[in-house]
Amino acid sequence: MFKAVISEAKEFKKIIDAASNLLDEICFEVSEDGIKARAMDPSHVALVSMDIPKEAFEEYEADVHDIGIDLEAFKKIMNRAKAKDKLILELDEEKNKLNVIFKGTARRKFALALYDVSSSNLQVPDIEYPNEILIKAGAFVDALKDADLVNDHVALKVDDGKFIIYAKGDLNESETIFEEDSEDIISMNIGENARSTFNLEYLKDMTKAASSDDILKICIGTDMPVKIEYDIGGANLTFLLAPRIES
Amino acid sequence: KKKQVKISDFFK
Numbered sequence: 001m002f003k004a005v006i007s008e009a010k011e012f013k014k015i016i017d018a019a020s021n022l023l024d025e026i027c028f029e030v031s032e033d034g035i036k037a038r039a040m041d042p043s044h045v046a047l048v049s050m051d052i053p054k055e056a057f058e059e060y061e062a063d064v065h066d067i068g069i070d071l072e073a074f075k076k077i078m079n080r081a082k083a084k085d086k087l088i089l090e091l092d093e094e095k096n097k098l099n100v101i102f103k104g105t106a107r108r109k110f111a112l113a114l115y116d117v118s119s120s121n122l123q124v125p126d127i128e129y130p131n132e133i134l135i136k137a138g139a140f141v142d143a144l145k146d147a148d149l150v151n152d153h154v155a156l157k158v159d160d161g162k163f164i165i166y167a168k169g170d171l172n173e174s175e176t177i178f179e180e181d182s183e184d185i186i187s188m189n190i191g192e193n194a195r196s197t198f199n200l201e202y203l204k205d206m207t208k209a210a211s212s213d214d215i216l217k218i219c220i221g222t223d224m225p226v227k228i229e230y231d232i233g234g235a236n237l238t239f240l241l242a243p244r245i246e247s
Numbered sequence: 248k249k250k251q252v253k254i255s256d257f258f259k
Protein backbone atom coordinates (compact mmCIF):
# COMPACT_ATOMS: atom_id res chain seq x y z
CA MET A 1 0.00 0.00 0.00
CA PHE A 2 0.95 3.62 -0.37
CA LYS A 3 -0.82 6.64 1.04
CA ALA A 4 0.71 10.03 1.75
CA VAL A 5 -0.86 13.26 2.92
CA ILE A 6 0.89 16.54 2.21
CA SER A 7 -0.33 19.60 4.10
CA GLU A 8 0.44 22.02 1.25
CA ALA A 9 -0.26 20.79 -2.26
CA LYS A 10 1.55 23.87 -3.64
CA GLU A 11 4.84 22.78 -2.06
CA PHE A 12 4.61 19.37 -3.68
CA LYS A 13 3.79 21.08 -6.97
CA LYS A 14 7.22 22.76 -6.82
CA ILE A 15 8.91 19.38 -6.46
CA ILE A 16 7.07 18.01 -9.49
CA ASP A 17 7.85 21.19 -11.46
CA ALA A 18 11.54 20.82 -10.65
CA ALA A 19 11.63 17.27 -11.97
CA SER A 20 9.42 17.87 -15.00
CA ASN A 21 11.69 20.64 -16.28
CA LEU A 22 14.25 17.96 -17.09
CA LEU A 23 12.45 14.62 -17.20
CA ASP A 24 9.52 13.18 -19.15
CA GLU A 25 8.80 10.39 -16.73
CA ILE A 26 9.89 9.32 -13.31
CA CYS A 27 9.79 6.27 -11.14
CA PHE A 28 8.96 7.07 -7.51
CA GLU A 29 10.50 4.39 -5.34
CA VAL A 30 8.29 4.42 -2.28
CA SER A 31 9.13 2.58 0.90
CA GLU A 32 8.28 2.91 4.57
CA ASP A 33 11.00 5.60 4.90
CA GLY A 34 9.70 7.93 2.21
CA ILE A 35 9.89 8.53 -1.52
CA LYS A 36 12.99 8.69 -3.66
CA ALA A 37 13.65 8.98 -7.36
CA ARG A 38 16.77 9.16 -9.51
CA ALA A 39 16.73 9.72 -13.25
CA MET A 40 18.73 11.10 -16.13
CA ASP A 41 17.20 13.49 -18.62
CA PRO A 42 16.52 11.98 -22.07
CA SER A 43 19.87 13.18 -23.47
CA HIS A 44 21.79 11.86 -20.41
CA VAL A 45 23.39 15.22 -19.73
CA ALA A 46 21.78 15.80 -16.34
CA LEU A 47 20.82 13.67 -13.39
CA VAL A 48 17.96 14.46 -11.05
CA SER A 49 17.73 12.95 -7.61
CA MET A 50 14.95 13.58 -5.13
CA ASP A 51 14.47 12.37 -1.61
CA ILE A 52 11.28 13.06 0.28
CA PRO A 53 11.59 11.58 3.78
CA LYS A 54 8.37 10.46 5.44
CA GLU A 55 8.79 13.33 7.93
CA ALA A 56 7.95 15.73 5.08
CA PHE A 57 4.41 14.35 5.04
CA GLU A 58 1.54 15.01 7.39
CA GLU A 59 0.66 11.34 7.17
CA TYR A 60 2.65 8.63 5.48
CA GLU A 61 2.17 4.92 5.14
CA ALA A 62 3.80 2.71 2.54
CA ASP A 63 5.44 -0.53 1.74
CA VAL A 64 7.79 -0.99 -1.20
CA HIS A 65 6.45 0.03 -4.62
CA ASP A 66 7.80 1.46 -7.85
CA ILE A 67 5.34 4.07 -9.10
CA GLY A 68 6.01 5.13 -12.69
CA ILE A 69 4.52 8.48 -13.61
CA ASP A 70 4.25 10.59 -16.75
CA LEU A 71 5.50 13.90 -15.40
CA GLU A 72 3.75 16.10 -17.94
CA ALA A 73 0.38 14.66 -16.91
CA PHE A 74 1.24 14.88 -13.20
CA LYS A 75 2.40 18.47 -13.62
CA LYS A 76 -0.86 19.45 -15.32
CA ILE A 77 -2.83 17.92 -12.47
CA MET A 78 -0.65 19.63 -9.85
CA ASN A 79 -1.27 22.94 -11.62
CA ARG A 80 -4.89 22.55 -10.53
CA ALA A 81 -3.93 22.71 -6.83
CA LYS A 82 -5.35 25.66 -4.94
CA ALA A 83 -3.49 27.66 -2.31
CA LYS A 84 -4.93 25.98 0.79
CA ASP A 85 -5.41 22.50 -0.65
CA LYS A 86 -4.06 19.46 1.08
CA LEU A 87 -2.75 16.76 -1.20
CA ILE A 88 -3.39 13.08 -0.79
CA LEU A 89 -1.47 10.59 -2.91
CA GLU A 90 -2.79 7.08 -2.84
CA LEU A 91 -1.89 4.02 -4.86
CA ASP A 92 -4.84 2.07 -6.25
CA GLU A 93 -3.20 -1.28 -6.93
CA GLU A 94 -6.35 -2.84 -8.34
CA LYS A 95 -6.87 -0.21 -11.01
CA ASN A 96 -3.14 0.48 -11.38
CA LYS A 97 -3.57 4.21 -10.83
CA LEU A 98 -2.15 6.85 -8.56
CA ASN A 99 -5.01 8.78 -7.01
CA VAL A 100 -4.15 12.45 -6.67
CA ILE A 101 -6.65 14.08 -4.35
CA PHE A 102 -6.92 17.78 -3.53
CA LYS A 103 -8.72 18.46 -0.30
CA GLY A 104 -9.89 22.03 0.10
CA THR A 105 -13.42 23.36 0.17
CA ALA A 106 -14.24 20.36 -2.00
CA ARG A 107 -12.54 17.01 -2.51
CA ARG A 108 -11.23 16.71 -6.07
CA LYS A 109 -9.78 13.46 -7.26
CA PHE A 110 -7.70 12.58 -10.30
CA ALA A 111 -6.73 9.00 -11.12
CA LEU A 112 -3.36 9.08 -12.85
CA ALA A 113 -2.39 6.16 -15.07
CA LEU A 114 0.79 4.38 -13.98
CA TYR A 115 3.58 3.80 -16.45
CA ASP A 116 5.80 0.82 -16.61
CA VAL A 117 8.90 2.83 -15.73
CA SER A 118 11.23 0.59 -13.85
CA SER A 119 13.39 2.09 -11.15
CA SER A 120 16.73 3.15 -12.56
CA ASN A 121 18.87 1.98 -9.63
CA LEU A 122 20.97 5.02 -10.40
CA GLN A 123 23.10 6.39 -7.63
CA VAL A 124 24.33 9.96 -7.46
CA PRO A 125 28.03 9.43 -8.20
CA ASP A 126 30.17 10.14 -5.18
CA ILE A 127 32.36 12.89 -6.60
CA GLU A 128 34.79 14.78 -4.37
CA TYR A 129 34.55 18.50 -5.00
CA PRO A 130 37.23 21.07 -4.20
CA ASN A 131 34.71 23.90 -3.80
CA GLU A 132 31.34 24.21 -2.12
CA ILE A 133 29.30 27.41 -2.17
CA LEU A 134 26.06 28.15 -0.36
CA ILE A 135 24.28 30.96 -2.14
CA LYS A 136 20.80 32.46 -2.26
CA ALA A 137 18.95 31.00 -5.23
CA GLY A 138 17.71 34.42 -6.38
CA ALA A 139 21.24 35.77 -6.72
CA PHE A 140 22.45 32.76 -8.69
CA VAL A 141 19.41 32.78 -10.99
CA ASP A 142 19.97 36.49 -11.64
CA ALA A 143 23.57 35.80 -12.64
CA LEU A 144 22.30 33.12 -15.06
CA LYS A 145 19.87 35.65 -16.55
CA ASP A 146 22.76 38.04 -17.15
CA ALA A 147 24.76 35.29 -18.84
CA ASP A 148 21.74 34.38 -20.95
CA LEU A 149 21.99 37.76 -22.67
CA VAL A 150 25.32 36.92 -24.26
CA ASN A 151 25.49 33.15 -24.86
CA ASP A 152 23.77 29.81 -24.37
CA HIS A 153 26.51 28.46 -22.15
CA VAL A 154 28.19 29.81 -19.05
CA ALA A 155 31.37 29.24 -17.05
CA LEU A 156 31.13 28.70 -13.30
CA LYS A 157 34.48 29.66 -11.82
CA VAL A 158 36.28 29.89 -8.54
CA ASP A 159 39.09 32.36 -8.79
CA ASP A 160 41.10 33.82 -5.94
CA GLY A 161 38.42 33.03 -3.36
CA LYS A 162 35.61 34.47 -5.46
CA PHE A 163 32.68 32.68 -7.12
CA ILE A 164 32.28 33.92 -10.70
CA ILE A 165 29.56 33.33 -13.27
CA TYR A 166 30.96 34.28 -16.66
CA ALA A 167 29.61 34.16 -20.20
CA LYS A 168 31.25 35.18 -23.45
CA GLY A 169 29.47 35.50 -26.75
CA ASP A 170 30.80 36.44 -30.18
CA LEU A 171 30.55 40.10 -29.27
CA ASN A 172 29.57 40.52 -25.67
CA GLU A 173 30.49 39.27 -22.24
CA SER A 174 28.81 39.13 -18.85
CA GLU A 175 30.28 38.48 -15.44
CA THR A 176 28.88 38.27 -11.91
CA ILE A 177 31.38 38.11 -9.06
CA PHE A 178 30.43 36.98 -5.57
CA GLU A 179 32.90 37.61 -2.79
CA GLU A 180 32.75 35.67 0.44
CA ASP A 181 31.31 38.60 2.41
CA SER A 182 28.43 39.18 -0.05
CA GLU A 183 24.94 39.18 1.45
CA ASP A 184 24.00 36.56 -1.15
CA ILE A 185 26.64 34.13 0.06
CA ILE A 186 25.93 31.98 3.10
CA SER A 187 29.31 30.29 3.00
CA MET A 188 32.16 29.45 0.67
CA ASN A 189 34.33 26.45 1.20
CA ILE A 190 37.08 27.01 -1.34
CA GLY A 191 39.83 24.47 -1.96
CA GLU A 192 41.28 25.53 -5.29
CA ASN A 193 40.65 27.64 -8.38
CA ALA A 194 38.26 25.92 -10.77
CA ARG A 195 36.41 26.42 -14.02
CA SER A 196 33.74 24.39 -15.78
CA THR A 197 31.40 25.38 -18.60
CA PHE A 198 27.73 24.43 -18.74
CA ASN A 199 24.68 24.63 -20.90
CA LEU A 200 22.67 27.57 -19.56
CA GLU A 201 19.23 26.16 -20.35
CA TYR A 202 19.85 23.16 -18.11
CA LEU A 203 21.10 25.35 -15.27
CA LYS A 204 17.98 27.49 -15.56
CA ASP A 205 15.75 24.40 -15.53
CA MET A 206 17.56 22.98 -12.52
CA THR A 207 17.09 26.12 -10.45
CA LYS A 208 13.59 27.10 -11.63
CA ALA A 209 11.75 25.47 -8.72
CA ALA A 210 13.81 27.28 -6.05
CA SER A 211 12.37 30.43 -4.48
CA SER A 212 14.75 33.38 -4.38
CA ASP A 213 15.43 33.01 -0.64
CA ASP A 214 16.08 29.28 -0.87
CA ILE A 215 19.70 28.31 -0.37
CA LEU A 216 21.52 26.46 -3.15
CA LYS A 217 24.53 24.32 -2.40
CA ILE A 218 26.72 24.47 -5.49
CA CYS A 219 29.75 22.19 -5.83
CA ILE A 220 32.22 22.89 -8.62
CA GLY A 221 35.58 21.77 -9.89
CA THR A 222 37.45 21.95 -13.18
CA ASP A 223 35.80 20.13 -16.09
CA MET A 224 33.60 18.35 -13.60
CA PRO A 225 29.81 18.10 -13.36
CA VAL A 226 28.25 20.84 -11.25
CA LYS A 227 26.19 19.62 -8.33
CA ILE A 228 23.30 21.82 -7.24
CA GLU A 229 21.33 20.87 -4.18
CA TYR A 230 18.39 22.51 -2.40
CA ASP A 231 15.43 21.72 -0.20
CA ILE A 232 11.81 22.45 -0.97
CA GLY A 233 8.83 21.41 1.08
CA GLY A 234 10.94 19.07 3.20
CA ALA A 235 12.29 17.32 0.10
CA ASN A 236 15.92 17.28 -0.97
CA LEU A 237 16.58 17.89 -4.65
CA THR A 238 19.99 17.21 -6.12
CA PHE A 239 20.94 17.93 -9.72
CA LEU A 240 24.12 17.00 -11.52
CA LEU A 241 24.94 18.56 -14.86
CA ALA A 242 27.75 17.35 -17.10
CA PRO A 243 30.15 20.05 -18.35
CA ARG A 244 31.16 21.06 -21.83
CA ILE A 245 34.75 19.94 -22.28
CA GLU A 246 37.41 20.84 -24.81
CA SER A 247 37.36 18.09 -27.42
CA LYS B 248 35.84 23.80 -29.38
CA LYS B 249 34.02 22.57 -26.30
CA LYS B 250 31.69 19.62 -26.50
CA GLN B 251 28.84 18.64 -24.22
CA VAL B 252 29.66 15.38 -22.44
CA LYS B 253 27.19 13.00 -20.83
CA ILE B 254 26.68 12.72 -17.10
CA SER B 255 27.00 8.95 -17.36
CA ASP B 256 30.67 9.49 -18.30
CA PHE B 257 31.20 10.38 -14.65
CA PHE B 258 29.64 7.23 -13.21
CA LYS B 259 32.31 4.94 -11.98
